Amino acid sequence: MLKVGLLGAGRIAGVHATAITSHPGSSLVAVSDINTAAAQKIAAQYGTEVRDTDNILQDRTIDAVLIATSTDTHSDLIERATAAGKAVLCEKPVDLSLARARACQEAVASTGCPVMIGFNRRFDPNFSTLKKAVDAGEIGKPELLSITSFDPAPPPVSYITVWAVSSGT
Numbered sequence: 001m002l003k004v005g006l007l008g009a010g011r012i013a014g015v016h017a018t019a020i021t022s023h024p025g026s027s028l029v030a031v032s033d034i035n036t037a038a039a040q041k042i043a044a045q046y047g048t049e050v051r052d053t054d055n056i057l058q059d060r061t062i063d064a065v066l067i068a069t070s071t072d073t074h075s076d077l078i079e080r081a082t083a084a085g086k087a088v089l090c091e092k093p094v095d096l097s098l099a100r101a102r103a104c105q106e107a108v109a110s111t112g113c114p115v116m117i118g119f120n121r122r123f124d125p126n127f128s129t130l131k132k133a134v135d136a137g138e139i140g141k142p143e144l145l146s147i148t149s150f151d152p153a154p155p156p157v158s159y160i161t162v163w164a165v166s167s168g169t
Helices: 011-022 037-048 054-060 071-083 096-110 125-135 157-167
Strands: 001-005 026-032 064-067 087-093 113-116
Touching: 001 054, 011 026, 011 037, 011 064, 026 037, 026 054, 054 071, 054 157, 064 071, 071 087, 071 096
Parallel strands: 001 026, 001 064, 064 087, 087 113
Antiparallel strands: none
């Protein structure tokens, strides 16, 4: 059984919590977020507990962490998690700075811990079909590709309201 700690309790973290708890080979052990109420909501929904990030990273019984926090925390959390011997799945991007993302990659390489960045578009059937068509020469040589993609469903109004208030709009 893969024991997972969830870092972050926002909208995408809820999607990941569902995936973790739906798989018979994994269990959600704990969730952490700076917004304690959000962490408590996910913990209650999925029958787990709220812990702080340090506790999750130091817990030797937790095999992996899923990082669904704000982008500015990703590199640091990836480095800390792998230094603690945890496998990592992190939401994209690793960092907004290419130099910082590369430094993170170098730091992680020495740990031997697996790290995956959650960018599911490469597995999207529509993207796969497009790539096959390009490779087969069916649509000519691409010079510029601009793709607009959306979540499968819009976020709830409560998410938009929280975002609008926090961004000052």
